[in-house]
Amino acid sequence: xxxxxxxxxxxxxxxxxxxxxxxxxxxxxxxxxxxxxxxxxxxxxxxxxxxxxxxxxxxxxxxxxxxxxxxxxxxxxxxxxxxxxxxxxxxxxxxxxxxxxxxxxxxxxxxxxxxxxxxxxxxxxxxxxxxxxxxxxx
Amino acid sequence: xxxxxxxxxxxxxxxxxxxxxxxxxxxxxxxxxxxxxxxxxxxxxxxxxxxxxxxxxxxxxxxxxxxxxxxxxxxxxxxxxxxxxxxxxxxxxxxxxxxxxxxxxxxxxxxxxxxxxxxxxxxxxxxxxxxxxxxxxxxxxxxxxxxxxxxxxxxxxxxxxxxxxxxxxxxxxxxxxxxxxxxxxxxxxxxxx
Numbered sequence: 362x363x364x365x366x367x368x369x370x371x372x373x374x375x376x377x378x379x380x381x382x383x384x385x386x387x388x389x390x391x392x393x394x395x396x397x398x399x400x401x402x403x404x405x406x407x408x409x410x411x412x413x414x415x416x417x418x419x420x421x422x423x424x425x426x427x428x429x430x431x432x433x434x435x436x437x438x439x440x441x442x443x444x445x446x447x448x449x450x451x452x453x454x455x456x457x458x459x460x461x462x463x464x465x466x467x468x469x470x471x472x473x474x475x476x477x478x479x480x481x482x483x484x485x486x487x488x489x490x491x492x493x494x495x496x497x498x499x
Numbered sequence: 500x501x502x503x504x505x506x507x508x509x510x511x512x513x514x515x516x517x518x519x520x521x522x523x524x525x526x527x528x529x530x531x532x533x534x535x536x537x538x539x540x541x542x543x544x545x546x547x548x549x550x551x552x553x554x555x556x557x558x559x560x561x562x563x564x565x566x567x568x569x570x571x572x573x574x575x576x577x578x579x580x581x582x583x584x585x586x587x588x589x590x591x592x593x594x595x596x597x598x599x600x601x602x603x604x605x606x607x608x609x610x611x612x613x614x615x616x617x618x619x620x621x622x623x624x625x626x627x628x629x630x631x632x633x634x635x636x637x638x639x640x641x642x643x644x645x646x647x648x649x650x651x652x653x654x655x656x657x658x659x660x661x662x663x664x665x666x667x668x669x670x671x672x673x674x675x676x677x678x679x680x681x682x683x684x685x686x687x688x689x690x691x692x
Binding site: 367369370371374375376377378379380381382383384385386388390391393395396397398399404 | 518520521524525528529530532533536545546549550553554557558568605608609612620621624625628632639640643666670671672674675678
């Protein structure tokens with residue numbers, strides 16, 4: 362009954378719309394559009410590689426890392442400054458004994474869940490990015 | 500009008516022959532304008548928005564990958580442009596109550612419309628279409644004028660297929676209610692005969 366009503370309404374709406382004529386633009390419409398077009402040709406949007414992290418950012422990061430290591434070394438080394446006035450650089454003061462202990466926190470279940478969650482995240486990310494890029498261009 | 504496919508002209512425009520864009524404008528101008536006027540409800544503003552839509556289409560033609568029909572893309576740009584225009588001018592439209600539809604007979608309405616002179620019928624129908632909210636007016640126009648599939652409409656309006664069905668259903672009912680209100684006197688007269 363509802364479908365029959367819907368069908369009747371659909372036919373009626375079609376008839377109503379078909380009874381009217383489409384609107385017509387003024388004769389100079391196309392000329393006006395053509396006059397408004399930018400002088401340069403179509404923007405083809407050629408993909409240009411642009412790194413996410415610029416060279417400048419890499420250099421600054423590098424300097425920060427080197428300075429941090431030097432500061433760390435100067436704090437952990439007892440010797441005085443060398444010939445050039447720089448603090449002696451060495452990693453002897455850093456102890457890595459704590460690293461193996463970290464692994465004792467993990468067990469197989471944690472690793473399994475992590476791998477599963479990461480895979481899930483990866484698949485979702487691919488799906489989301491794919492949809493996002495497709496949306497930009499039909 | 501040339502019967503070559505849209506892609507032929509798109510390729511030529513991208514290669515630098517921008518004058519070929521005129522062929523595409525001529526091909527779609529009336530429907531783009533009709534869609535704009537149904538949404539914006541004002542002739543001058545609709546023409547302005549339609550022109551602007553074509554300029555945007557031209558500017559971003561390189562973005563068109565050809566995975567969907569060119570017409571779908573044209574209507575999508577037009578729809579979004581009209582929405583932006585309405586939003587920018589903060590226009591509001593009266594929401595109709597779909598429940599008013601309850602006790603109405605399509606046959607009566609159909610008879611009343613048939614009895615009218617063509618010009619008067621056209622004018623009354625247009626008044627009712629113009630009273631629809633912009634989204635419904637756009638959707639119904641695309642569906643009934645152009646026989647666009649619901650899937651294509653969902654792509655143009657960027658909404659789900661089920662949402663298109665719901666909006667189409669509501670739009671049809673709203674149109675019927677508006678026509679019923681507009682033709683109330685004619686329906687009564689027909690009943691009196």
